[in-house]
Structures are given as C-alpha cells and as structure tokens.
Amino acid sequence: MPESQLRIAIVGATGAVGREALSLLAEAGHPASHVVPLASSRSAGAPLPYGACTLRTSELTSEALASCDAAIFAADAETARRFAPQAAEYGCLVIDNSSAFRADPAVPLVIPEVNADALGSRSRLVANPNCSTTILLTALEPIRRACGITRIMVSTYQAVSGAGLAGIDELREQTRAALEGRSVPSKVFPESCAFNVFTHESPIDLETGFNLEERKLINETRRIWNTPDLEIIPTCVRVPVERVHSQSVSAELRSSIDASSLRSLLARAPGLELIDDPATGTFPTPLRAAGRNPIAVGRPRISVADQRITISLWICGDQLRKGAALNALQILDHMLGTTLAFDRGAHHASPVES
C-alpha cells in the first residue's frame, strides 16, 4: 500500500514523546487523515496540533488499534503490556517506546544506524531503546565499527523533559520562584530543579549501586551490540535543561585511531553531526541540538597510556527526537521501506520548546 495510505496510531499522543511523533509525521508530510492520536479516556477528545491542522485524541482501545497499520506506543510500560502484543497479533506493526519489552529476547531492540539487522522480516513488535542508550550508541557506533570498543565510561546531563512535560513545568515554576526568592515544593522530582543538578531519580539497585537509568544503559547497550560482558560505567544526572540529553563519554578502543580519522568518522556517520570548532568555541549544546534530528558530537580527544587507547566525546542529542519518537519512526521506515521519518528538520535550528 502507498505510504500515504498507512494509518498510523500514536498511543500516548498527548505526552512529550507522542507530540514529538506527531510533529515528525507532520514535518514528513504524512496526511492528517491517516494519523490516529490515542490516549487514556482522561485525555480523549483533547485537540492536538498537526502541522496546520488540529487532530482530536481518541480513547485507546483494541478496536482503535485494530483499524491501524502501525502504532507508535509512547505510553507507560503497563499500557504497552496491555495493548501492544494484541495489536501486533491483529497485524499492526508496533514500535514500543516503554521499557516493557526491551529485555524480551522475542522482541527486537533496535537503533536503525546500529542494528537494523535485528529486525526480522516477521517482526510485528519492536522495542525502542531508552533515550540515553540511543543517543550514546548512535554516537559511538562508527567508532565501534572502525576500532572496536572494549569499555565505556559515561556521565549524563539529562533534561527534565525526560520525565515528561510535567518536568518542564516544574523546572520553570521552581526557577521562577527561586529568582523571586521563593521556593516551590517538588512534585515530579525528588530534588529542586532550580539552579541545581542531582543524580537520576530512578531507584538504586542496592547490590551494584547503579540507579535504574544507569542499568538500562548497561543492559540495553550489551543487548543491542550483542556484547554481554562489555564493561559500562554510567553516572546519570539531571540538569536544569528543558530538552536534550548531553553526555560526556570515554571509550576504550581495541585498535588505534588518529585525531583526523576520528573527526572524519564522526563527520561522515549517519545520524551524527560533528560540531567542533575550537577557533570560535562552537561545540554541541542542548540549545543547539534542541528540536533537531542528528546527534551533535564534539570535543573529540584521544588519550593513550599503557597501550590503552581511550577516546572522549561530548554529545548532545534531543531525547524526544532521536532518543524516542524519531528512532521509532525510523524503525517503522526500515520495516516498511517508507520515509515517515524523512528528515526535513535536520539542517535548521528549532526552538527549545516541546
């Protein structure tokens, strides 16, 4: 069937990732008549902007999904477990952005630039990785292919919208209050976001000391690269940024590389944009990467000691785009041979607002 005839459901359409999926489809020119925004009964009827048009949100039901050719699930894991497998059984292609199926060996966990080959011809349900994993591996993949990676140390600078639109509201409200000498109690996060940073709010595993976000990075990276023993040492941190996750990464390589080869690898790699101009002091920042599709990489450095080669990078990726909605649509494109995620937004800056 021609791509413009595809009926695509967006489950959790009123959330941060759902809205991003809608704007990507609108950017790609997919007809509004073939986009079906679904949400809980609470949000049913809510108007949603779609390019120049406005769509009405319908209630998420099995019937609504059965009428669609594909569905992007941008809801919680419980909703995904309840509706996704059944929809896939009815023949709907489902890409789930929740953690529900990421560890399920029967469900491919895919970043198209990295492991598109994991998409079997009979896959009907595919898991979208955690945003931090997708941003990290998209940036490291060209280096892994060229040199092999034996170890990763990564520290993140994660935006509050990783916790949804409510995170942005809390950041603004608490920041406005702080500027006026007031304080507003935290609802979304355990700490105040205003002029503060704090390690990721997800629960800590008492045995290893890693929080859940850090364990996702470890487990999903090992699964996507099929390297079950790879050592990954993540520290995940929230910063008072509205959108875009930044990462400071060091990776040990199996084989050596020189500075200019590293630069050209990064400049040529799919899904990446090298932003690194020491002369003008221009490097990736969240404001520069916000609302854009490519992962911005910069500050490439190479350190050699005791025959160990370590490269370091500074990465900024829009976690609502490549970290979530864009990657999901790219997976769909790979499965269908379509261009739903056709990239018109890549080369002009977009506003930080989601």
Next chain:
Amino acid sequence: MPESQLRIAIVGATGAVGREALSLLAEAGHPASHVVPLASSRSAGAPLPYGACTLRTSELTSEALASCDAAIFAADAETARRFAPQAAEYGCLVIDNSSAFRADPAVPLVIPEVNADALGSRSRLVANPNCSTTILLTALEPIRRACGITRIMVSTYQAVSGAGLAGIDELREQTRAALEGRSVPSKVFPESCAFNVFTHESPIDLETGFNLEERKLINETRRIWNTPDLEIIPTCVRVPVERVHSQSVSAELRSSIDASSLRSLLARAPGLELIDDPATGTFPTPLRAAGRNPIAVGRPRISVADQRITISLWICGDQLRKGAALNALQILDHMLGTTLAFDRGAHHASPVES
C-alpha cells in the same frame, strides 16, 4: 604572636572568592580590626560586610601589604605576579588563588588534607590549586592512600560563579529573560546559561583537544600527587548552577576494596561528608553543598573487569569555599598553627547565595 593579633589582607576582597574569605574569617571570629580588604583603585572605599560589622576596602599597594602578617590573594594572575612575591619578601605569608605560581617548582601547590608536607618551613608564598583540582583530590585522597590510583576519568558540572559574581548575574538575567520568552546576549560566557549546559569556556589546546580548565586538572593533580605520568581524562562543563561544582568521577585502583570499606573510608576522611542514602534518595547536590565546608561525596560504586578495579563517585563541593577561600585559610593555619579556618559552618546548611 597570638592569632587574634594577626593582620590578614584579602586581596581582591570585593570578588566572589574575596568575599568568601571574609565570611570564613568572620565565622571563625577573627577580629575585624585585623582584617584588611584590598582591591583595585576602582573598588577602593567599597563597603564589605564582615559578620555584624562593615569594612572599607583600601587600594592594593605594596605598602598596604607590608603592614600585614599574611595575605590571601583572590585576584587575577597579573595582580599576583605584580604584588605577591614582593609581599612575601617583606615577610608577609602569601597564599595565591590565581594560576600565576601553580606550575612554579619554587612555590608549593597545596591541599592540606593531601600534601601539607609540601609546605616547607621557609615557604612564604604558596599557591592554591584550581577549584576543580582541590574538590577532586580532597575526595579521592583517602582512596589513593588506601588503594593507590592509576587512572582518573572525571566529568564536571561547574557553577557559573566559577567565573565570578558576574556569572551569577548573567545566569539570573538570562534565565529571567528565557522564562519571559526574551533572550539576553551573553557577556561573561560564550553560550547562554539559561536552561543550557556547555563545555568549559577556557581556550582549547589544539594538540590535545583539552581546554585550559581540563589541563589545570591534569597538571595540578600530577604535581600535587607527584605522579607525573598519571593518566587523567577530564571533561569540564558549565551547568546553570549558582555555586558548587559537581563531579562524576571514575578512578582505577592499584589494589582492591569492598563496598563497605569504601563507604567507611569516605565517611571518616578529613574534609569529606558522605551523603548517600538510597532509601530516601538523598545524595550530594549543589544546593545541599552550597555555603558548606566539607566536600559532599555519594553514589560510591565498584566495577571490576579484566582484573581492573574502578570506583565511581558523585561529588559536590563549594568551589568558593574548599575550592578557593577555605583551602587558602587552611594552608595559612598549617603554616602558622592557627585556626583561622576553624569550621563552624560545616554542619548546618547555608543559603546558595555567595
């Protein structure tokens, strides 16, 4: 002479670090009559709070310094080069917080908890390390002594007041504007601070790719620990925080350690405070560490692979206190056997304002 008779000059008294030195001396009960705030002719006459009193700033001259027993230089490197050696020659004990003498083998570079032994009995001029170095090494020293450290990877989350009080004004002004949908051009930093992060603004060394802040961390750590070949891979980043530098650190150890021994090492070490309660989700944050003397450490993790033991920590230290003014006064205490930096502020939280 009794400590209360010591005349102490604060050079650059109107700046962020100078003001911090004054509040530490006032906290310690040093008599106002024996504190001499000095600054450029531009700031001469400016009133400065000192506990319940107000001090008048005098112009920095060799004569003014000659009348003092000790001087904390919290000015730029040029001012330090011009006035510090001469003051030391006249018998004034000088602790310089600038970068002017940090690489000078004739001038000790000291963190009292780490290398107080570098203070010769005839030292009259001592260099205070860069704030990031002091915060990092104070936190790592107990681990180095117990296990040996063979390699450090550190990513920083540095407050805007590292660039002085003007950095705080720019952060507030740009944030207020962003909340109102306006934007204010940057003066202090190359990028907007509002809801943004960016790699440190200091110049990049084109050969290694490290910026100056990162090279300070490398060079000063090697000098203070006397480990000229130690591999250190820093990535220094600014975050929209008013004060307190945070650091995500991984260090490879020479000998192994278990989780409970690591915790008790950190809990017992001088100058540190272990804040790590997964049950309540309480870890170090800038707001929690602001205005306080101890370096807050948390999130201890141990990773073992290929016989390599790597520990990871999350550290928050007030760069105006232990990162600058407090360390300088502690050096003076070590040289004089005094208690100018006597710690009254350590166990109650203080406001974020500098």
